[in-house]
Amino acid sequence: DQRTATGIVNSVTAEQISKSPDANAAQALGRVSGVSVMDNKFVVVRGVPERYTTTSLNGARVPSPEPERKVVPLDLFPAGLIQTVTTSKTFTPDLSGDFAGAHVDIRTKEFPAERQVTYGFSMGYADATMGHRISFAPGVGGEQFAFAGGSRDIPAVAEAAGDLSGTNTAQRNQIINSFRNVWRAGSREARPNMSARMSIGGSTPFLGKSLGYLASGSYSYAQAVQEHGVRALAGPGPPT
Numbered sequence: 001d002q003r004t005a006t007g008i009v010n011s012v013t014a015e016q017i018s019k020s021p022d023a024n025a026a027q028a029l030g031r032v033s034g035v036s037v038m039d040n041k042f043v044v045v046r047g048v049p050e051r052y053t054t055t056s057l058n059g060a061r062v063p064s065p066e067p068e069r070k071v072v073p074l075d076l077f078p079a080g081l082i083q084t085v086t087t088s089k090t091f092t093p094d095l096s097g098d099f100a101g102a103h104v105d106i107r108t109k110e111f112p113a114e115r116q117v118t119y120g121f122s123m124g125y126a127d128a129t130m131g132h133r134i135s136f137a138p139g140v141g142g143e144q145f146a147f148a149g150g151s152r153d154i155p156a157v158a159e160a161a162g163d164l165s166g167t168n169t170a171q172r173n174q175i176i177n178s179f180r181n182v183w184r185a186g187s188r189e190a191r192p193n194m195s196a197r198m199s200i201g202g203s204t205p206f207l208g209k210s211l212g213y214l215a216s217g218s219y220s221y222a223q224a225v226q227e228h229g230v231r232a233l234a235g236p237g238p239p240t
Helices: 014-018 025-029 156-161 169-177
Strands: 009-013 035-038 042-045 053-057 082-088 102-108 116-124 133-136 186-189 193-206 209-221
Touching: 009 014, 014 082, 025 035, 025 042, 025 082, 025 102, 042 053, 042 102, 156 169
Parallel strands: 053 102
Antiparallel strands: 009 082, 035 042, 082 102, 116 193, 133 186, 193 209
């Protein structure tokens, strides 16, 4: 692909990925010249902000799952599922019209002829967190897997009250007391960063034919400290 391409193209193959400890597409792309990875998931090509990079999966455009950013986090794609990752750095007519910085095309593997199982596990150490107690939001269980359940929902009595018009003091106190008592962040010992991945694929006879299958998954957990950060909310200025 690189040899016959009309533009500037870089490809990373499954063979190259298998020889490296890369766990996902973002880490694999970090080895490409001119490509850097922000926050271990957002790709920046030749210094152009990540919002100018488009992503496709097997040729189909992938929309951004981020509510406030036009970017696809590439750590969603496990390395065991990838056949090639191709980065196009120059525009060609076959690319989408909103191409501005780069285009990343991820091609998934076809199922192997024989059963194959691959797995990996890694751990990391951050000196800013390990050995320290860090602030942590009280949970309801399931946050480690992005499933917090309905315990985080707005209480029914508060949702029904709307803007609180027509409520008296007793009713407002009832609404306040209906919320979980988590107004203050707790603290706990920091845990080590870790990631795990596993994929399985193969083929099996089914109704006289060969049925292929391929499944791949990954899980990662990381903690970080952001010091000297300031968040501000802009408000309307004084009347003139």
